[in-house]
Amino acid sequence: MFLALKSLQISGFKSFADSITVHFDQGITGIVGPNGSGKSNLTEALRWVMGEQSAKSLRGGKMEDIIFAGSDSRPPLNRAEVILKFDNHDRQLNIDRDEVEIRRRLFRGGESECLLNNQKVRLKDIVDLFLDSGLGKNSFSIISQGNVEKIFNSKPVDRRFIIEEPAGVASFKIKKQQAQQQLQQTDDNLQRVSDIVHELSHQVEPLKRQASIAHDYQEQKQKYDRLEQLILADEIHTLNQQEKKWQTQKQEAKHQLNQISQQVSQSDEKISKLQKLNQELTSEIDTKQTELTNLSRQLEVLNGQQALAKERSGFNETNHATLVSQQAQLQQKLLEVKETLQHQQQQKQDLEQQVQELKQAITNIQADFNLDPQQINQKIADLQADYLEMLQQQTSLHNQQNYLHNQLKQLQQQQEEYHQQQLLLEQQQQELEHQIKQLEQDQQQAQLQYQQQQKIDQQAQHQRQQAQQELQKVQQKYNQSLQIWQQHQAEYHSLNKIVQQHQGFYQGVRAILNQKQALSGIIGVIAELITVPEKYQIAIQNAVGAQLQSIVTENETDARDAINFLRKNRAGRATFLPQTVIKSHKIANSSIQDLRQDSYFMGIASDLITYQPKLANIMENIFGSLLVVTDIDAAIKASNLTAHRFRIVTLKGDIISPGGAMTGGQSKNNIDLLSQRTKVSKLEQWLQQAQSQLQEQQQNIKQRQEQEKKLTEQIKQTHEQSRLLESKIQYLQNNLQLKQQAYKSNQQQLTAREFQIKQVQKQIQDLQDQTQTNKNSNQLISEKIEQQQQQVAQNKALLTDFDAQKQVFESRLHTYKTQLALAENNLQNQQQQQQDSQAQLSQLQKQIKQVEAKLLQLSQDKQGLSLSTQDMQQKISENQTAIANLKTSLKAIQQQRNQINEQMQKLQQQATRLFDLQKNWTDQQEDIAINLTNVTNQIKQKLTILEQEYHLSFEAAYQRISTDWQLTAAQEQAKLLKKGIQELGEVNLSSIKEYDQVKDRYEFLTKQQNDLLQARQQLQNTMKEMDQEVAQRFEKTFNQIAATFEVIFPKMFGGGHAQLVLDDPSNMLETGIEIVAQPPGKKLQRLSLLSGGERALTAITLLFSILKVRPVAFCVLDEVEASLDDANVERFANYLNKYDDQTQFIVITHRKGTMMHVNRLYGVSMQESGISSIITVKLEQQKDEA
Template structure:
């Protein structure tokens, strides 16, 4: 296959449609930086299926469309077409020419075409897979790929050998198989869940269907006996109806008889009642009159008592008024006498005053010379009068204050007594309040203790409740684990019983082994493996665990013939008579006996029947079990990879040195693990049941303790409530006492305030009395001084006017006498006025008392008359009352006689009525019985028709039962049976059939999936073997070419490719060791940059020689080489161009010189690339 042409349109800088033709040999593409020559290589990558915009130096895929320039608008589409010569049918297409086209639009839409027919991107990728072409192949070698070879990790270099080996198809198929395996496993898990769920539904439905069938059978019998019961009931009802009619006739006759007796007695009773009612009316009238007179008796008695009380009060009041009038009249007489005495004294003093004034007038004419002395004397006398008035006023005030002081002291004494009493009451209340406070404190202490006890009990209760909850949760979790284990166990038992995990051939033989003589069972069923060796033994046996052990070769032949005749697949049979054992040699056992990590020989780690020893040793006698992969590797090396070694984790070192290992997402030990898992699950179920029993016992104990604590909590809460009620009562009492105490304290405060006020008042009065006494003494002292002054003046007057002494003395005496008489007369007039006022008051009181006395005497006379009249009325009323009582007794005696007659008549009437009512009730009962009998009869007939759609006559003809008790006994028994069955789902029979059908179908699907899973695993193992072989062969070929090419490229030296893990061809990496001329043999990373690049190019040349490609594109792959290496590079390139087309993008002159055709890329127009060709030194524009 050859590359013919590349057409670019609108791709990156190639705005115009540009076609580049390619010829055999080397085609060079040159041009300045930025001219767009790399866009040609990217166009090739893109048309071959590149999906990374980043690898195309863009941000998104539509960036490859021409974006426009200063003179051109952006385009909306990019298209690249690659034309290949396929005349040698290198590609799997039956055409001589293949055109690969790819388009992309500005809106993101893409198109892929092969020979102008629309295809998928995947179709293009599949077309070039394992051809050496494609986006990841060696058909395009850039400077970056060269650098990637020497910069990449050993594991990453593996891909170059895989490309040569052509295993990408196998890896892709394996990936698809792995995906299918994952899907199959997931589907199997989902199917298993559905099977489990269906089993959960099927088992109850199976039981329900069984119950439903039992129910239908019992229902059939019940209906049979029910129909017979109804017929017998109808027959009995008809007979009963006839009997009731006869009883009803007799009852009607009795009713008529008793009705006549009742009517006769009713008339007699009415007469008796009429007479008694008349007597009752008379008795009521007399009783009413008696009641009236009794009321009058009580009224008159009350009035008499009132009059007596009024008379007594009047007498007492009359006596008091008489005494009061007498006392007042005596006082009035005394007052009148005193008034008369005062009148006489006033008259006498007035006469003396007139005489004295006359004498004074006579003397006044002759005493002018004594005026000064007399004037002074008058002043002293006036002063004396004033002092006397002050003395009188002060004495009056002293008397008033003394009386007020006496009253205040008496009131103060009362207030003090009241204060003492109130304080005593206050102290008593305070003592009660103190006792109440002490009781409240005791109750608060008891309440606090109760609350503390309650908190403790509640804490204990919560702990016990939590314990109950924990044990409940433990039970629920344990029960869930038990249910899951039981379900899983049931599923495995079912699968194991149906051999669902086996291949079809083995499964069909084992399922029908009872029909085939000589079938012992599968290897998995025969051996016993401990859990620690299960994975290793299961891996060691693989599908051989499904091999069938038979007694002899004839049994094997019968099994094979059975499978062939029914076309049920294939199976491997192991006859006990023909199979020979395999064992390790003694020397091999000795070589590994002491090696670390050795577990043992597989056949020695399992249990099996003695007669199957040869078979087990045949299968496992040469398989060695090791602990780890490291130990297994050491043992394998010791035995030169001549035996199969399996680790406990299931990794395998096969004979010949291949390594197999890894892990699945879900552990699977195949059919061998099922039996072991069933045993483990059985023991787990027993252990869990025992554990649940212990948890139930713990839960019961915790619930009992919780209940006990709850009872204690209730008791403590009740006691605490009582204490709190007592506390509330005491606090209420205390509040009342406190309120009373406050009131008493306020009263004490008021009394104390009054006492304090009284004390102040007494002190004030005492102060005032002291002041008045002091003033009184001063006045008395002033009077003494005044009298002395007067005496002194009188002596002066006497001494100076001796001649006028007599006159002056007389005058003085007269003046004094006049003053004294005037004052005396005034005092007597005041006293007289007071006596007159007192006399008037007494006279008014006496007149008022006399009027009151007169009125009382008049009332007394009226009351006496009223008492006599009332006495007469009372006597007349008593006589009438007694007469009426006698009349009432006679009437009551007559009524008693008639009452006895009435009672006798009523008894007779009652007895007759009862007989009549009894007869009527009997008739009513018989009517009811007849009605009920008819209703039952109708109900039975209707039920017979409704339930069985049959008439009574037909049912009676069909009835074979005549013993009602036996029929009822059968009905009771059947009814009890139906009741015990409870609510029955009669649809469960059909529903079970449907569910069971689906269940069996799913089990078959499960078997198919298990077989498919095993097939996929086998297929993947085969693919791994194929990949391992191909990779080893490819590596050997590349290694040989690389070793041979290296001296040619470098002019000497040597190089070698080394596997990092030669035991694992599926995952090993690749190291490169090289020794350029004059250098040491060392790793690639230790060489210079140019040497590394040349080594990488050498490897690429080796790969191209092992697996030539139709064409290869070198994008400045030699950029890092010097001129000497460029020359060797270009010369070797010429050696390869016979089998491969080379398109070389380069700047190096040495490479250009080796090109057969040169294409130049320029940008004559800014942003737009153009291609020109250079052949034989001439420039020829390329136009299309």
């Protein structure tokens, strides 16, 4: 048993809104139905579930168009699903299952999924499943009329799929494409590796030399470091002795300052009490002044209100007089309106009486002229009957004369008709001449408009091109800006990560900062607690050094807990600064007064940085004894001016220590600890600004895209205008030709009419001669007719008298009706006037009521104003009394405050003397503190060097000093070692590690390069082998199909000859295929010259040839025989029966000859509008029953 198609289930696919299932048996399955019922949708569903990816191939604009779009009675669906089942007992499909089910779904949102035996797979897996099976998407197993045309209209090379699919080379082509991609990737990788190997080959030797120097440097540096440790320990011991001496002097100065401070405190306390009393008196004076001001303002307000009340009272008197006068006028007018209403009522009654009288008169006239119309009509009918009888007598008398007269009249009419036709033709000729001239003008005008439209189109094209170029420039600029923004963003994230992870700090410091939330009292590290302007960062970094990594804590307990944490976790060491212990050490302003006058002096370091006020003691302890100047010359000058007492640093980082020691040169110190946060902040600001600029650029791009869109629409409109003008020009041209042809035809007819007129004139002359002969005979008949006419005239006169009498009565009746209409109109006007007067009366009554209400309100306001004026006068008197009392109280308080100010002045003079004495002792204390700070700083610096650089405590280092230790000799030896290190020059310590890494990488990449070369050669060999296999299979299959095609063609056509020809037999991989056919009785010719039926039959023949060589599981034929005649349809159906034992055929057809050979028939119909449904008929059962 071979691979067989079992069923096709469709749901929501195109017109199949409901789920339907089509079952397939062996043999031929036919599908029929009227046009538009959805038959071809079955074929497309089959192609789609087997992997079709082109919406255009499925007659859609986009893939979502295959989902049922709704109908008049049903809404759209959101999903399309097709399920295809195969019988796979022979395992022709590479799946170890007896039944294979392929399911494909598509949702309206664009999501899709494919399932193979209910397991989700890729669409590619479905396509690969049918490779080399003859059922692929490019196979000949699914054919429609469109496919037939595609075969015949395509290029020879595009027809290769006809042979490739049966030859089973599709998988080889895909593998070759994959191999080509792998080869391209291998070449790219090989190129990259070769470039890297080439680059590394130039790095190995230089790094080897640098690594050798680095090893020498490390040996000498180790010796130097051992000596430096001992020297530092000895110097620290000496500095400790000096520190004790300065501590004793510091305590003495502190005792003197305490005594003076007590006296200053007592004086300050007295001054404070007097100041407090003075403030209380001042506050009381301010309060009294405020009260006095408020009372004065209230008095002014009351006086103003009093004046306003008087003014308002006068205004009310005036308004009252005006309203009284207005009330009298309205009363007078009310009387006049009432009199008018009485007069109008009388006129209305008179008009109503007049109307009644006119109506009675009209009734009387109509009664007087009450005639019977039937009698009048009977008299008229009798007269007309007599007149007709006379006419009949006249006709009988003129029979003979009429014969000749009629003949003459006919000829005259014919002559007149010819004349009329001649005039009409001449008029038509004139109109045609005018129309031709107008059409020529219209054509010229249209041509001119078309040329103008072409210019407009060219201008619009040029504008759009410019807009596109500008848009491209803007987009390029945006892309460049975006790239720069992304680079800065990456730099920002990198720096921010460094800052957040505290990179650059010592191990112990980093461990504490990472556990800051878990440890109590950790405020932060100095480097992160200060903000240093960029200008001073190098100076601060070099001067303070490792102190930037000191950690500030709330107290000693917090520092102790942090140290225990480091020791417990072996996380390194750190220096801690408890806020409760560290005191401020800042240079006194008097000590550097001379320096402040010079421009080179930047200031004390603690004043140049910013920090939280609560950290002032700690910051002044570290930075308060450090002076910052511009350069080394300024530092020397400042050191001399301050007697070498202070530590001074330049902007470039050169340092002069107390005592005059100078440190400087090019330093490799990294200022990242201070600059990193500044850089992060600047980058963040820059990114925000750049983001705004990018948004503006995006908006600019959007605007330009809109402009381009508008220009494109304008071009579309101009194209449409040009097309309309072209159509108009063509229409005018065609109409002009028609008018010219009509003009020519009319000219020919005009010539014919002139000849006919001459013939008729001759015939008229002959008849006139005959008429003269009969004239005498007709004279007697004419006299009798005249007598009859006189009798008719008399009867008409009688009828005229009757009409005149009737007109008199009608005129009188019309006069009365006109008077009646006039009287009724006057009556209606009088009623309207009466209504207007009544409305006026109501309005006047309303106005009188309003005036009376206003008079009542004015009377009430007058009484209220009288009472308010009395109250205001009383308040003014009370206010004046309160102002006088306040002024007296205010004067007494001011005298008391003057006495207190005199006492405060004396105490302040005494305090000034104490401050001067205190300042002298403070200056001495500052000098002592500076010396002590210098010694302490030196000790700290040297301890820091021991701890941070050598990881030694002072005690451990001092214990290493031997009994025969000589500091001077050790310093000389250290100088020699340092000189030797300096002579090595610039040493790259990382070169040792870099050399090992580069060497290892160079060896690894060299091996990888060789591996890539071998892989490249293997891929090329594999592709060559695949090409050979494809060529062999293609040639073999082509020869088999071509031979079979030549045999089947004459059987299908009943004679003739056909061939499949290769256009390049030497190149089996790229050769095209020509199809040459010679139907019976015709010459050998190419497909394009065949009729539609011949081409369809040729394609069917080719299909049977392929099935003969390479049978496939099933074949779908969608109306391929539609253009065949009945005899060819019969041949086609017979051939289907020959192959139906090895191939299932699904045939969509309209032809009865095909239907007669199918085993099962499905009918597709639309019983519901827009919804396809399936009806099944098993024809074998029908035949058996028949």
